[in-house]
Amino acid sequence: MDKYLIWLHSVKGYSILTCNVYYKYAKLLNESNMDYNIALSKFPNISNNTKRVILSAIKKFYYYKQDKRYTEIVLPKKNKIVCDYLSIDEYQKILNYVLNKKRVNWLKILMIRLLFETGIRSSELLSINSLDIKDNKIIIKGKNNKERLVYLSPSLTKILNNVISKTNGSTKIFHFGYKSLYKKIKLLGNKVLNKNLTPHMFRRGFATHCISNNIGIYELSLMMGHDNINTTKLYLRNDDKISVMQTLFN
Incomplete structure (x- = not known):
């Protein structure tokens, strides 16, 4: 099982979160x-969505073990939600x-702004390394170790450089894992919005904001690190334009 975990991470290039899920069901x-x-x-x-996750993990383990039963498994259709x-x-x-806090936590500011203004995944955020930062750009290592560039505004670049200057030589920016990130975001959602907020909702918000500002779906798919443009379509929300339909026939 340990070799399987190494294979998932090193050979397939899956994130630690994905590896842990696949390992659990294997x-x-x-x-x-x-x-x-x-x-x-x-x-x-x-739900079908949960069943898909479990069967995907099982299918991957069968494939790894060269067990032909991986060809038997058919994933159910996703529930549309x-x-x-x-x-x-x-x-x-x-x-x-x-x-507006008395003592501003610039690392938290950086975390919030990177999630929303670049649309990166949680795993990508937590793995950011100062060596991957070039001027106003960050080299993001996405799924399957596929690299892409995300661009930062001048103000966000300034905050990032400020945080890096205080890391005492460490190349890692964020020294906490997903559970801690999830708790920080959830706490902010409860305190500020009275909303059950998750890190992935920042990514959806990024996509929605880009579409509202006429960013094309192809360009958006590149920014979000999607191999398939159909994946990007799942993120599309444009409530401002959709709400206009309520007044079309008044």
Whole structure:
């Protein structure tokens, strides 16, 4: 199992979060006599989306073990749900809340602004290295170790450089994991917006704001690190333009 975890991370290039999920269900499959039906029977009332995650992980482990049963597995269709996101107004409220503290936490400001203004994934944020920063650009290592550039505004570049100058020689910017990031974001959502906020809602908010400002879907897919433009379409929300339909036929 340890070799499998190494394979997921080093060969497939998956993030630590993805590796941990795949490892969890591969371990469950092992405990279920390598029978995916037995493994699935332990989750009787799950959505198609959760079932897809479990089956994807099981299928990957079968593939790794060269077990032909990976060809038997057909992933169910995703449930279509309307995902919430962080609006530009909500983002400004959170930013102002943190900026107006007696003692401003610039690392937290950097965290908030990078998530919303670049649309990077949580795993990408936490793995940012000062060696990957070139002037106003950051080389982001995304899924499957695919690299892309994200561009920073002058004010965000200034904050980033300020934070780096106080890291005492460490190349890592954020010295905490996803659980800590999730708690920080959730706390901000509760205090400022009375909303159940998650890190991924910043990414959806970024996509929504870009589309509202006439950024094309192809350009957006490049910025978000999507291999398939259909993935980018899942993030599209434009409530301002959609709401106009309410008055079209008055």
